[in-house]
Amino acid sequence: MPTDTTPDTTPDTAKTTAGHKTTATATTDAAPTGPIPASPPGNTRLSTRDKLVLFVLCAAQFMVALDFSVLNVALPVLGQDLGMSQSALQWAVTAFALPSGGFLLLFGRMGDLYGRRKLFLSGLALFGAASLLATFAWDPASFLAGRALQGLGAAAIVPTGMSLLTTTFPEGPARDRALGISGTLLSLGFTVGMVAGGVLTDAFGWRSTMGLLTLFALIVLPLAPALLPESRHPDRPRLDVPGAVTVTGGLLALIYALSTAAEHGFGGADVIATLVIGVALLALFGYVESRSAEPLVSLPMLRRRTVAWGNLGGLVTFSMMSTIVFVLTLYLQETLGLSAFKTGLVFGVQGLFSVVAGMYAAKVIGRFGARRTLVGSLTGQGLLTATLLGLGSGGGSVWLATAAVSLASMCHLGAIISYGLTVTSGVPDDEQGLATGLVTSTQQVGITIGIPLLGILATTSSDLLSGVHTVIALDAAIVLGAAVLVALGLGPASRVRREARARA
Known part of the structure; x- marks a missing residue:
């Protein structure tokens, strides 16, 4: 009886076998340095070449994550410099979010069909050029054009970079470790952006935040062509x-x-x-x-329990954590009176805890499986969020806020990595761009919807602390409810394996 997991299964990575990676339908074009040898399944040790590939892919993902938050603190200064009104400043964020989220699925599929490496490099080049334009913008129109082009480049980088990662590293411990590192840097990128944005703006002005992104692109782009292999669909179907x-x-x-x-x-x-x-x-x-x-999207793929319920877990963990970060930022500055710098330090601690979580995520997933890790991480995130209901107006609450959001972020990171594994495991290589496009679309939509759906309850409340408590209660309830739904939707791991053997 075959032991390979079929596409519908939840990835129970502790049980993976040497034949787990599906490669029969993938085609690899000759790269300048040839195909990258994958790390042997069952072994978490990465070769030197694997590490270099992982560095390039993770640096690109970190750069995009940084772009989501590095500009936030600089917006008031930017508005004064370029003559943008307060109401127009939202477009500094929206101009990036629109193309970066809107084109993810399309670019993910284009990478499958026409070459992931090719599209990844094109996205990197566009992102670097757009960051340079934003750095030297001379009026609002040129700045917003740079932001929109950054978003378009990010829409190409994120799904193709993720699919290059999942097709380079076979399912099992090697991929778990690679995704653990990638997820850690993704989470850390948001946090570093919040802290670095304030430091750079105070020291060098808002343009330095865009210059930092240009520098990242200039570092990654020359390395990528020599390290990344080309891969695409063997039959070249029409778009x-x-x-x-x-x-x-x-x-x-x-x-x-x-x-x-x-x-x-x-x-x-x-x-x-x-x-x-x-x-x-x-x-x-x-x-x-x-x-x-x-x-463009295979409906049978969307009907897979791992894809549907895994993406639900991802949507909830991203949207609810972004909401908590937003309301805590308001609470720490407006209720407790912390400066922007001290508020940044709170989220700096959060980032350090995320790094620690990333160091152990692969081991946890290897021991318990992606399904159990996803459910457990969502449960932990929800319970730790609920402890924030103890926040008050006293200065001691800053310690509760710091501890709770830091520990919740560890669970959040576990959910990020395990939902990505849940969705992409068992998917053929020629559909990895589509699967990772769904993962990253879920990520982008999750980051986008949390604040308008719940955060607005805090900003429109007559009493900010009361509004923050309302948001925290709803946030925790949604995350815990999602944990229950994901657990029921994915089903017990033993039943998943029985279904896989029956289909085999």
Whole structure:
């Protein structure tokens, strides 16, 4: 009886075998240095070449994560320098979020079809050039153009970089360790961005935040061509243009509506209209895909329990943690009166705890499996979030906030890594770009929706502390509810393995 896991299974990485990686349908073009030898399954030790590949891919992901947060603290100074009104400053964030989230699925699939390495390098080059434009922007239009092009480059980098990682390292301990490092740097990138943004802006001005991203691109881009192999679909099927148009338009409309609602609420006509358009286009996308001979997104893939429930876990962990970081930032500065620098230190501690979690995530997943780790991490994140209900107006609450958000971030990181493994394990190499596109789309949408859906309750409350408590209670309830749903949806690991053997 074959022991390989079928696509529907939850990855129980402690049980993986040497035949676990599916490679029969993948094609590898000759790279300048040839294909990268994968680390043997069952062994977490990475070769020197593996480490260099991992460095390039993780540095690119870290650079994109940094871009999500490095500019936040600098926005007031930026607005004064470029003459942007307070209401226009939201576009510094939205101009990046729209293309970075809207084009993820499309670019992930294009990487599958036409070459992941090629698209990854193109995204890196575009991101670096766009960062340079943003660094030397001379007016709001040139700055926002740079931000939008950064987002477009990020939409190419993230799914292709993740799929290059999952096709380079076989399922099992080697991939667990690689994704653990990647997830740690992803989480750390957000935190470092918050701290570095304030330090750089105070010392060198807001342009230095964009210059830092340019520097990252200049470091990574020369190394990538010599290290990364090319891979793509062997049959070169046609791109599903109707599916690409509807899903990209739907995601763009949805992200625009949610980003705008974070500033102005859900009552605006433009928010309501774009929400309706986004939902309609995504519904149309589902209809188009059901009738397409070569769909952009395979509906059977979406019906896999690992894909559906794994992505739900990812959506919840990202959206709810971003909400907590947002409301704690308000609470620490406006209720406790901490400076921006001291607030940054709180989240700096959070980042250190995330690094520690990343060091042990692969071992935890190897021992308990990705499914149990995902459920346990969501449960831990929810319970630790609930402890923040003890926050008050006294100065001692800063220690509770620091400890709770740091420990919750360790669980959050475990959920990030295990949901990525859950979704991508068992997926053929020629569909890894699609699977990782779904993972990163979930990540982007999760980061986008948390603040407008819950954070607005804190900003519109007559009493900030009361509003913060309301958000914390809802946040914890949602995460704990998701843990229950994911556990029930994925089912016991033993039942998953029985189903896999029956299909085999």
